[in-house]
Amino acid sequence: MSQPVSIGRRGEPELPPTWPEGFPPAFHVLAKPTGAICNLDCTYCFFLSKEQLYPGDRFRMSDDLVAIYLTQLIESHQTREITIAFQGGEPTLMGVEFYRRLVAKAKEVAGPQRILEFTMQTNGTLLDDEWCEFLAAEQVLVGLSIDGPPAMHDAFRVDKQGRPTYERVKAAWELLQRHNVATNVLCSVHSANADHGLEVYKHFRDDLGVRFIQLIPIVERATPELIDKADAGWGERASERPLYLQEGSLVTERSVTPAQWGKFLTEVFDEWVHNDVGEVFVPSFDAALGAWLGMQSPMCIFSETCGTAIAMEHNGDVYSCDHYVEPDFLLGNIATQHLAEMVASPQQQAFGSAKATTLPSQCVNCEVRFACHGECPRNRFTTTADGEDGLNYLCEGYYGFFTHIDRPMKVMAELLRTGRPADEVMAILAKAD
Numbered sequence: 001m002s003q004p005v006s007i008g009r010r011g012e013p014e015l016p017p018t019w020p021e022g023f024p025p026a027f028h029v030l031a032k033p034t035g036a037i038c039n040l041d042c043t044y045c046f047f048l049s050k051e052q053l054y055p056g057d058r059f060r061m062s063d064d065l066v067a068i069y070l071t072q073l074i075e076s077h078q079t080r081e082i083t084i085a086f087q088g089g090e091p092t093l094m095g096v097e098f099y100r101r102l103v104a105k106a107k108e109v110a111g112p113q114r115i116l117e118f119t120m121q122t123n124g125t126l127l128d129d130e131w132c133e134f135l136a137a138e139q140v141l142v143g144l145s146i147d148g149p150p151a152m153h154d155a156f157r158v159d160k161q162g163r164p165t166y167e168r169v170k171a172a173w174e175l176l177q178r179h180n181v182a183t184n185v186l187c188s189v190h191s192a193n194a195d196h197g198l199e200v201y202k203h204f205r206d207d208l209g210v211r212f213i214q215l216i217p218i219v220e221r222a223t224p225e226l227i228d229k230a231d232a233g234w235g236e237r238a239s240e241r242p243l244y245l246q247e248g249s250l251v252t253e254r255s256v257t258p259a260q261w262g263k264f265l266t267e268v269f270d271e272w273v274h275n276d277v278g279e280v281f282v283p284s285f286d287a288a289l290g291a292w293l294g295m296q297s298p299m300c301i302f303s304e305t306c307g308t309a310i311a312m313e314h315n316g317d318v319y320s321c322d323h324y325v326e327p328d329f330l331l332g333n334i335a336t337q338h339l340a341e342m343v344a345s346p347q348q349q350a351f352g353s354a355k356a357t358t359l360p361s362q363c364v365n366c367e368v369r370f371a372c373h374g375e376c377p378r379n380r381f382t383t384t385a386d387g388e389d390g391l392n393y394l395c396e397g398y399y400g401f402f403t404h405i406d407r408p409m410k411v412m413a414e415l416l417r418t419g420r421p422a423d424e425v426m427a428i429l430a431k432a433d
C-alpha cells in the first residue's frame, strides 16, 4: 500500500495525505478499555496506580471511541496483518458483548483483504464458558498471568480482599484449554519466585502443559521520598499509594535483583535447550536466537530503537509506551489527532531513538550488545563502573545470561544457517555433556 487510503469519516481526525518520513509499516497499540481498573489487587502492579490520572472517571471505552480507534489503526497499517491488542487493568471487565461488537466492527472496517489478529492479556478470573467460546471462535490469543506454583503466585497476585488467586487462575487455564483457545502464560519474576526458575518452568511445562511462556522481570522504581509507600504496594489495599512514575534509582523489596534475573533466565534456558527446543516457546530465547542470526529483535526491549509500541487509554489518550503512561509521555488523543500522526510525531520519534542514543559507553562497548541493546530504557537508572549514568539496573543479569547462552546459540544459529532444524541442538549438547 504505497499511498495512505482513508476508510471514511464523520468529522474525525484525518489520515495524513502521504506517509510521514520514517513512518513504520506496522506498529503495536496496547488498548486499555477499562483503563487501569482491575478486579484484582496485585501488590506489584504499579499500573493500578494510573487510575489517579483520571479522577472521577468511569473507565469504560465507548463504542464510538472503539470505532474511531479501529478506523485509525487499520488505515494506518501498510501491512496485510494487523494486531489488535487489549490489556488493562483487566480488559474482561468490559464484558464479552463489548468485544463481540468490537470484533464485528473491526472486520467491517478492515474488509476481506486484511488479516486481523486479536490478543488479550488477562488475569483469567472472570472467564467462563461463554467467554471461552467467543475467544475460540474469534481465535483471540489469550495471555494469562500466572507467576508459578501457588505459593509463588499468591505472594503478590491477590484480590481486593488480599485473598489468593492461584486456584481461580488455574481453573481459567483449564477452561481455556478445554475450549482450545490459543493461550500463552505471562510470568512476572519477582522476589517470591526469582530463586526458583527451574521449579517455575517445570510447573508450567509439566503441571499445566504450557507451551508459550513469557518472562517479565518486576522492577518497581522509587525515589527515596516514595520508597516506603512504594513498598506498601500499588493496589487499593495500600492506603497512600502514589502515582507510579519511571523515576528514582531505588527499587521495592518485591523487585527481582539483577543477579536473580540472570540466574532465573539461565536456569530456564538450560532446561529448555537440553529438552524442549521446538516444543516450548519462550519469546526472549527466540529473540536471542534471532540476534545470533544477525536479525532485528521482534521484542522492543532487545531492539536497537523502540517507539512503535504505544498505549491507548480508555478515553483515547495515547502514550509513548505502556510503561510510560504518565503525563510527560502523553502524545495526544485519537478524537482530535490521528494515531498515525502521533506515531510519526517528533516527540515519539525522539522517544524511540533515545533507546539507542542514550546508551552508556559500557553498553556501546559490550560484546553482547547485539542481543541486549541495553534492554528497556525504563530500567536504565544505575551507573556504570566509571560513574556514567544510564546503565540498566538488570545489566549484571543480562550480561551473565547472554554470555552463558553463547555456545548453544552459536550451535542453533549454525544449524539454521545450514538448513537444519534448531532442535538438533539437544542431541549435540547431549553428546557433548
Ligand code: SF4
Residues within 6 Å of the ligand: 300, 301, 302, 306, 307, 308, 309, 321, 322, 323, 355, 375, 376, 377, 378
Ligand atoms: S520503553 Fe521499553 S517497553 Fe517501551 S517501547 Fe521502549 S523498549 Fe519497549
Ligand code: SF4
Residues within 6 Å of the ligand: 362, 363, 364, 366, 367, 368, 369, 372, 373, 374, 375, 391, 392, 394, 395, 396, 398, 399
Ligand atoms: S549486558 Fe549490560 S552492558 Fe551489555 S548491553 Fe546489556 S545492559 Fe549494556
